[in-house]
Amino acid sequence: MTHNSTLLRAAEIIGGADAIIIAAGAGIGVDSGLPDFRSNNGFWKAYPALASAQLDFTEVASPSTFENDPELAWGFYGHRLKMYRDTVPHQGFVILKEWAQAAPMGAWVYTSDVDGAFQKAGFLEEAIHECHGSIHWMQCMDDCQSLLWPAESFHPDVDVGKCRLLSGLPTCPGCGGLARPNIVMFGDWNWNHIRAEKQRRNEAQWLETLERGRGKVAIVEMGAHESEIWRANCAHQPTGICGSELLGCGNPNGRT
């Protein structure tokens, strides 16, 4: 297929779909001016302080850094919180929303992003699954009472060059201990997944409705590193927009 005919085929699939699933990773934020994770403009470039201190992203994004050096951990997450709050989702989100609204059986967003960009772009909170959590929610480091609360009252002041929190550390309303973002980190045994689990259950329900209605689904994958969301290795691979894991694809007459 030529470039043009591939695009036309994709447009045909999206236009003819009863429902749309949008699967998105960090790359979707790049055109809004955000760093992704692995590419040249990813976190290492966005956080020179981490590079000069020879600190790997995976080291900083961990509960042990929150325990041992909370100002560094909150320097990283506090800066991201502010950056995501200040970012306006790009025009692509508007287009995706139009596709979602035009689909007769609705749309679903499945994302490993934690920035809340889909909510900000006007997608329904009830139709989003943030599989790695959200930076806009907080939890206790010890998850003492299984509480989650919005991060909106926390306004971190960060020395970006040094990647350190200058203002006070956020605390848990239950025990007064250190609070952390409700994001799953590396080596994380205490992530409170109640919110994400509820989203996952909503997702399963929606998928069941589609299944019952035998709806034709178009899956649009954007800016997700291959291993993060799913591998397009099923019969529909030529379209490049098939989510085999989520829908258990394999039926060549089924979904694209």
Ligand SMILES: NC(=O)c1ccc[n+]([C@@H]2O[C@H](COP(=O)([O-])OP(=O)(O)OC[C@H]3O[C@@H](n4cnc5c(N)ncnc54)[C@H](O)[C@@H]3O)[C@@H](O)[C@H]2O)c1
């Ligand atoms: N905005 C965020 O919330 C954010 C940002 C960075 C990392 N993360 C976290 O890091 C983890 C790893 O993320 P990942 O695997 O998605 O990141 P990744 O960096 O591995 O993958 C990003 C993908 O996006 C592609 N990409 C780059 N620029 C693009 C553009 N302009 N348009 C479309 N695609 C583009 C890259 O080629 C790559 O395939 C995720 O679990 C996520 O929680 C989140």
Ligand SMILES: [Zn+2]
């Ligand atoms: Zn607590």
